[in-house]
Amino acid sequence: MTAEAEPEAGPAGAGGLSRRRRRQVSLGGQYGLFAAVVVLVAAFADWGKLRVNFANWDVAKSLFPDIITIGLRNTAVYTAVGFGIGLAGGLVVALMRLSSVPPYRWFATVYIEVFRGLPLLLIFIFVGVGVPLAFPGTNVPGGAAGQAGLALGLAATAYLAETIRAGIEAVPRGQMEAARSLGMSYPTAMRSIVIPQAFRIVIPPLTNQLVLLCKDSSLVLFLGITLEQRELTKFGRDLAGDEGNTTPIIVAGICYLLITIPLSLLARRLEARQREAR
Amino acid sequence: MTKPDKTKPDKTKLDSAPQDDVPVSAIDISGLRKAFGANEVLRGIDLRVGAGEVVCVIGPSGSGKSTLLRCVNLLEEPSAGTVRVAGAEITDPDVDIDAVRRRIGMVFQSFNLFPHLTAVGNVEIAQRKVLRRGRAEARRVALENLERVGLADKVGAYPAQLSGGQRQRVAIARALAMGPSVMLFDEPTSALDPELVGDVLGVMRGLAETGMTMLVVTHEMGFAREVADRVAFMDGGLVVEEGPPARVIDDPSHERTRTFLSRVLDPAAARVGEGE
Numbered sequence: 001m002t003a004e005a006e007p008e009a010g011p012a013g014a015g016g017l018s019r020r021r022r023r024q025v026s027l028g029g030q031y032g033l034f035a036a037v038v039v040l041v042a043a044f045a046d047w048g049k050l051r052v053n054f055a056n057w058d059v060a061k062s063l064f065p066d067i068i069t070i071g072l073r074n075t076a077v078y079t080a081v082g083f084g085i086g087l088a089g090g091l092v093v094a095l096m097r098l099s100s101v102p103p104y105r106w107f108a109t110v111y112i113e114v115f116r117g118l119p120l121l122l123i124f125i126f127v128g129v130g131v132p133l134a135f136p137g138t139n140v141p142g143g144a145a146g147q148a149g150l151a152l153g154l155a156a157t158a159y160l161a162e163t164i165r166a167g168i169e170a171v172p173r174g175q176m177e178a179a180r181s182l183g184m185s186y187p188t189a190m191r192s193i194v195i196p197q198a199f200r201i202v203i204p205p206l207t208n209q210l211v212l213l214c215k216d217s218s219l220v221l222f223l224g225i226t227l228e229q230r231e232l233t234k235f236g237r238d239l240a241g242d243e244g245n246t247t248p249i250i251v252a253g254i255c256y257l258l259i260t261i262p263l264s265l266l267a268r269r270l271e272a273r274q275r276e277a278r
Numbered sequence: 279m280t281k282p283d284k285t286k287p288d289k290t291k292l293d294s295a296p297q298d299d300v301p302v303s304a305i306d307i308s309g310l311r312k313a314f315g316a317n318e319v320l321r322g323i324d325l326r327v328g329a330g331e332v333v334c335v336i337g338p339s340g341s342g343k344s345t346l347l348r349c350v351n352l353l354e355e356p357s358a359g360t361v362r363v364a365g366a367e368i369t370d371p372d373v374d375i376d377a378v379r380r381r382i383g384m385v386f387q388s389f390n391l392f393p394h395l396t397a398v399g400n401v402e403i404a405q406r407k408v409l410r411r412g413r414a415e416a417r418r419v420a421l422e423n424l425e426r427v428g429l430a431d432k433v434g435a436y437p438a439q440l441s442g443g444q445r446q447r448v449a450i451a452r453a454l455a456m457g458p459s460v461m462l463f464d465e466p467t468s469a470l471d472p473e474l475v476g477d478v479l480g481v482m483r484g485l486a487e488t489g490m491t492m493l494v495v496t497h498e499m500g501f502a503r504e505v506a507d508r509v510a511f512m513d514g515g516l517v518v519e520e521g522p523p524a525r526v527i528d529d530p531s532h533e534r535t536r537t538f539l540s541r542v543l544d545p546a547a548a549r550v551g552e553g554e
Contacts, residue, residue, distance in 0.1 A: 178390035183380035
């Protein structure tokens with residue numbers, strides 16, 4: 001089975017250890033090492049300082065309710081706007097990518113490659129600095145939510161386009177043929193037969209994209225935003241600075257997990273349900 | 279998993295097809311050729327199906343039967359030749375292919391039901407999106423046709439909850455709900471368990487009795503012999519012989535037809551023969 005299982009070693013080989021025995025030794029060693037690391041870390045940590053610095057109850061209490069009503073709320077809003085733009089844009093780009101019209105395909109390919117290849121931070125800076133410079137006097141509508149949503153949406157469009165395209169291609173060809181043979185035009189067949197099935201297929205990956213987008217919304221702190229527009233990361237960072245304490249960062253982290261863990265669980269459940277339905 | 283159906287669809291009285299002025303020749307194929315790259319699958323097919331006629335196409339796999347059928351509603355684009363369906367030359371680039379397809383029902387070997395819709399949803403959707411029927415009318419026509427194929431009790435079931443035979447009957451109802459003047463069947467029973475074949479053939483027999491024009495690719499010789507007005511035997515992309523079932527199936531004049539039929543009708547004997 002393993003590389004050691006050479007023929008000349010025989011059943012209870014040269015080392016005198018059977019395969020089961022060797023496995024036991026290896027596992028035991030791993031557990032022992034793990035326990036030693038945990039004990040060492042616990043012994044050397046200064047628990048008192050850690051508690052004051054990372055889990056300071058008074059600091060934590062002072063964060064509420066603003067961390068929810070401003071931080072969590074803005075994170076949710078930026079993510080939702082970005083995801084909405086990404087979903088609509090992604091569907092359009094995916095359909096262009098699958099189009100029989102070559103220029104559409106070229107545009108879609110270039111768009112996807114460009115926006116997948118750029119760091120999201122660069123896109124944020126571009127939206128925050130580049131757009132006002134390039135079009136003086138214009139502002140992205142919707143203020144910070146519009147800007148953050150646009151930056152997230154531009155990137156999400158590229159990722160979601162690839163996901164949606166894969167979903168459309170995963171719908172069996174016979175579905176399109178059956179729809180067309182009933183007299184549906186190509187757009188009608190796409191809209192009422194293929195796309196609904198494609199979305200069902202890609203709901204789990206879409207949910208994962210939503211989780212990624214939620215975390216990426218933290219980049220909004222490079223846009224230059226007002227106090228009221230702060231999302232979780234900026235909020236946590238500002239207050240950690242003010243208080244000279246790490247607790248706000250921890251609380252902000254917990255708030256992210258409040259969004260992302262349920263979403264991941266949802267994605268997993270949807271995936272399981274889909275597997276059942278087949 | 280699925281219980282066998284007790285319904286006897288062939289006993290139900292079917293409505294007749296829409297009374298359009300169907301020309302004498304419902305399907306008229308002439309000089310049809312189709313090549314996939316260098317592979318010429320159809321090499322000049324001439325075949326006519328009169329209004330109200332049932333024509334079965336038989337032949338070994340790879341003989342081009344399915345491609346022929348798919349050319350009749352342009353799921354495959356012919357390389358040469360003409361296909362006229364209900365008077366419209368569908369090979370003409372100016373023809374509205376969606377309008378022509380509305381009048382041609384197609385039933386696939388693999389059913390191709392829409393898995394995200396219930397049985398009744400499958401039958402309704404094209405009526406709503408293509409014929410622009412209202413919700414109530416589409417529902418009424420859908421229920422009528424599901425009853426016609428003996429599935430009145432499966433209206434709300436999703437395809438995944440139906441047996442193969444039931445799925446294929448939903449597919450037939452879906453095609454019939456559009457009021458086609460011609461029905462194409464592409465090996466409709468080949469993907470079914472043997473005990474479910476009878477239900478589907480029963481529905482098709484009932485449909486033939488109402489005077490529906492049908493072009494059927496099949497391996498069911500019993501069905502062809504009993505229901506078909508004419509049988510066409512295809513091999514190597516050509517119609518080798520064509521005529522009434524009594525002649526083509528029971529007294530074929532070509533050697534290739536005889537060889538094929540002896541294999542289909544008596545597989546065990548043929549296998550022994552091949553083994554020598």
